[in-house]
Amino acid sequence: MACEGNGMSDERIGEALIKEVIQEELKDVPREDVPPLTPVTGKVKEEEEKVVNQLAKITRIIGDRVKDDAELKDAIDGFIGCPSSGSMSDRFKEVANKVLESGITWERIAVLFYVAGKLAHRMVEAHIPQSVRDILRCTVEFFRNNLLGWIRKHGGWINSFSDLAMASMQSVSSMSSQSSALALIFITGLAIGSFISWRLTRQS
Template sequence: MACEVSQDDQIGEALLIRLVRDEVMNVADEDAAPPALPEVRPINNSQDQKLVEQLAETIKVIGDRLDKDKAFNDMIDGLVKVADKRSFWELVKKVFTNGQINWGRIIVLFYSVGKLSAKMVLAHLPKIVSDILTLCLDYFRRTLLEWIRKMGGWMHSIPALACFSFEQFSGSSLSKYSSYFVAILAFTGGLLLGGFIVSKLAKK
């Protein structure tokens, strides 16, 4: 069991750090220096590494659509104005409004942290990026990891995301995105499910 916990922890850590680094590097330049971020611990299991790649691609597709939504960007901009650690907890409240955890909300949280980090860099607040990442990793391990383990681990996020509906965010301030989010997650989830089935067959 300890091995499984370490595995799920490592996958989540790698996914979050990679996402934050990618978002930050997309906006970093001479005027907006990137913060020092922790290195991702190497994942020796090739299937786990492939899973991280698949999930990262899923978040990228979702994020590309969210980036075009004014309400989402207004929400992130509002959190940047808080300009301290409270911005992370405000984000958690918005994503997990009713306290319910599901795969979709975890994915949205991870992307939002990456987006918020990039905005903090543009606002010349790199120290807060490190604080937010640390808080999110801690929140992941203290709150989300146990739920992920109960669901059978990150691998089980793929079939779940294949049929995920943004309607699961009912009651959340993010539910306004449901009109296009359902289609995007259904399409991306379908691709992931195909990869999941292939990987499972390859193990047999």
């Protein structure tokens, strides 16, 4: 059962997650260089916000694992380096299709959102910060058109926790210096996810 059946919106959660991941990638950029990112949909509910916060942490862990991937770097560089080769939406679709070329999974969705954050950061570095809003718009548009149906079919964001947590734990094992902190994030996220799932089950 997807989140909507329990008063939570997979669409709101996804869009809020995209915005959160992009903002996280821009946290070290001077505030005056970043245009404000207004919510695409209505304000998330308190329980949805907890889901978003935990998913953002897990996405960051997974993103740290793939940040040195040569193919992803090439896709990001190609996006930034060819501003005249089609609309931004079309160029973003090319990057997204590269990320998802082996099929949609929870982990690949997290990687795509992470890549969107990296694209936004590179836009600021290239002195075209106004494009950050376009990156947000393109990512949300792709999410709605290509990922939301899959997410709902697979039980909603609540059901993503176990797969994403497993992927993040694989990252933990390869980063021993940070393993304690990341393991704590993993356990916290899994606990909150389980708690929310339990509450929603009780309410249904």
